[in-house]
Amino acid sequence: MTIAADKPAESHAFEADVARLLHMMVHSVYSDRDVFLRELISNAADACEKLRYEAIETPSLLGSAPDARITITLDEENGQLRVEDNGIGMSHDEMIEALGTIARSGTRAFMERVEANKAGEGSQLIGQFGVGFYSCFMVSDRVDVVSRRAGANEAWLWSSDGKGSFEVKGLDPADAPARGTRITLHLMDDARTYTSRWTVEKIVKEQSGHVPVAIGMIDKPGGEPKQITDGTAIWTKAKSEISKDDYTDFYRGLSGQYDEPAITVHYRAEGRHEYTTLAYVPGSQPLDVFDADRKGRMKLYAKRVFITDEAEVLPRYLRFVRGLVDTADLPLNVSREMIQDSPIFAAIRKGVANRVISAIEKFSEDDAEGFKTFWVNFGAILKEGIYEDFERRSQLLAISRFRTTASGEEHRSLTDYVKEAKESQNAIYYLAGGSHDQLKASPHLEGFRARGIEVLLLEDSIDSFWVMNAPDFEGKTFKSVTQGSADLSQFAKVDGMDQAEIEAPADTKAFIEFAKEKLTDHVEDVRLSDRLTESAVCLVATEGGYDLQMEKILQGAGRLQTAAKPILEINPLHPMIRAIAGIVDDSDFRDDAVALLLDEARILDGSKPLDPRAFAERLARVFERAARS
Known part of the structure; x- marks a missing residue:
């Protein structure tokens, strides 16, 4: 019978994305090379956790050595560093899959982000897209990985210089761990400092001191290991025993980030x-926070045994939170599928979400400056909860911050908005869609600005959805300034001039009736506007339908085949409207003018003219008429 060690070596080319990634790493994209050790230890700890989980159903996998361990061996004479674990190990196929490809949809985005960053910033990005192992090529000329899967007889050697290919061959089991993986780094000349006990021990304690697996170190091959971390899970300790640095170190190892957590x-x-x-709100935005699958990054443990990182411990709008939950109430042999249906897990989910949101709420009250950064990083995500989470909607609204027509570049709370609302103002007005600069320039704001009425400027795509579901806030409902009648006549203008008292000339009224007749196929109505003070025209949605931005989103997503006809509002005091209304002896011109006004309103709303060619022809005719005059 042929055994693995007798089989010929296999040579494989790296997946294209791996080769590109290795090239970036070898050419010093990352200035902080210490990160490789934390990544190798993190992978080793994960392998031990996976073994503990599989051993729940198959105890024999643990053999005569049930205790998980990680051992680092220094070989200064030969310029080598070894990291060995007695975890789950890898089979032949698992080794090729795990070390030759990156099976993550975010790989390309990761590398594009790396290339966009200047050297020195990349160390914050490693570990967030499953590429941690490859960081060892920053310090190594060659990497050898020996692995034997728990319960298997065959052992395998993976070897590569990181230059485009790798080799896999069978190994005599006597030269491999009884189970688990041994990674040997053949260090570059300028990386031999990683054979120094003082250097390596310092890095391990700073970056991996709270890994829930004991770590030992051997000064030279053949020596006895000395324990440098005890593998005590930090979350099992009393808060009084844990320093801020301890919390930060564990956060960095858990999240793969190098920032400071904003909230613990x-x-x-x-x-x-x-x-x-033990949960953390990051101090900066993780790269994967806007992934389309919206998966959370909270790990679930049962009696310190890792169960899964795929359980939805928190609602998806809290997916930026990193951390874990450890419970004794779930059985160790619970399947991943059963977790989601467990009433115990449902109660845990509710409790954890409440505590995290309460912590964010307290943070907003205690640290105004810190909360500004939090909101810039995660506000758009947190607002998804206003749309999805009925139970906590009011609480999330109170936490939320918005830029408004009165706030400049700062963000304000709804509580602040309500405090400064007009005495008879029953609504919280908002304008959704587009960039901040586009929103500020919208003609829909003119009448509100002239009367000193604050309007929320909602820039995120989720804003158009949650405002439809939001309850009133402190007795005031949410109302779009692009929908229905503005009804601003009850509010006095800041300059003292009341537009309602100015009667539109008879010829302007007649022109509006003319426009209404001509545009009947395209608009629901044409009417005088009390929301315009500077622009000539604007489009608004009818009172009972969607606002204009929501209609665009639904049409773009194929959820709305035909939009409702909008209403064209005309400013009767605008000089251009007065001039056009005064021309009554040229019917062709009046036809062109009406059509151009509608197209102007569409352009101001961010849409195209109804018929671009006809728009250009009408504009040319108007110019010709002006030239003749």
Whole structure:
């Protein structure tokens, strides 16, 4: 019978994206090369966690060595560093898949982000897209990986210089760990400092000191390991025993980021259900926070045994939170499929979400400057909860911040908005869609600005959705300034001039009736506007339908085949309207003028003219008439 060690070596080319990634790493994209050690230790710890999980159903996998361990061996004489674990290990196929490809949809986005950053900033990006192993090529001329899967007889050697290909061959089991993986780095000449005990121990304690697997170090091959971390799970300790640096170190190892956490939530729930939560709100935006699948990044443990990182511990609008939940209430053999249907897990989810949101709420009250950064990073995501989470909607509205017509570049709360609202103002006015500069320039704001009425400027795509579901806030409903009648006549203008008292000339009224007749196929109505003070025209949605921005979103998504006819509002005091209305002896000109006014309103709304060619022809005729005059 042929055994693995007798089989010929296989040579494989790296997947294209891996080769490109390795090239970037070898050419020093990352200035902080220490990151490789944390990534290798993190992978080793994951392998031990996976073994503990599989051993729940197959205890024999643990053999005579049930305790998980990670061992680092220094070989200064030969310029080598080894990281070995007794975790789950890899089979032949698993080794090729794990070390030759990157099976993550975010790989290309990761590398594009790396290339866009200047050297020195990339160390914050490693580990967030499953590329941590490849960081060892920053310090190595060659990497050898020996692995034997728990319960298997065959062992395998993976070897590569990181220059485009790798080799896999069978290995005599006597030269491999009883189970698990041994990674040997053949260090570059300028990386031999990683054989120094002082250097390596310092890095391990700073970056991986709270990995839930004991780490030992051997000074030279053949020596005895000395334990440098005890593998005690940080979340099982009392808060009084954990320093801020301890929390930060664990956060960095857990999240793959090098920033400081903005918020740390650590508590033990007791009573009907017992569980411990350690959760972090990052200080900066993780790269994967806008992934289309909107998956969370919270890990679930049962009695310190890793169960899964795919359970939705938190609602999806809190997916930027990193951390874990450890409970004794779930059985160790619970399947990933059963977790989601468990009433115990449902209660845990509710409790954790409430605590995280309460922590964010407290953060907004205690640290105004810090909360500004939080909101820029995660506000658009948190607002998804206003749309999705009925139970916590009012709480999320109170946390939310918005730029408004009165706030400049700053963000304001709805509480601040309500405090400064006009005495008889029953609505919270908003304008949704487009960039901040586009929103500020919208003609729909003119009448509100002239009367000193603040309007929320909603720039995020989710804003058009949650405003439809939002309840009133402190007795005031949400109302789009692009929908229905503005009804601003009850508010006095800041300059003292009341437009309602100015009667539109008879010829302007006649022109509006003419426009209404001509545009009957395209608009629901043509009417005088009390929201315009500077622009000549604008489009608004009818009172009972969607606002203009929401209609665009639904049409773009194929959810709305035909939009409702808008209303064309005309400013009777605008000089151009007065001039056009005064020309009554040229019917062709009046036809062109009406059509051009509608197209102007469409352009101001961010849409195209109804018929671009006809628009150009009408414009040419108007210019010719002006030239003749």
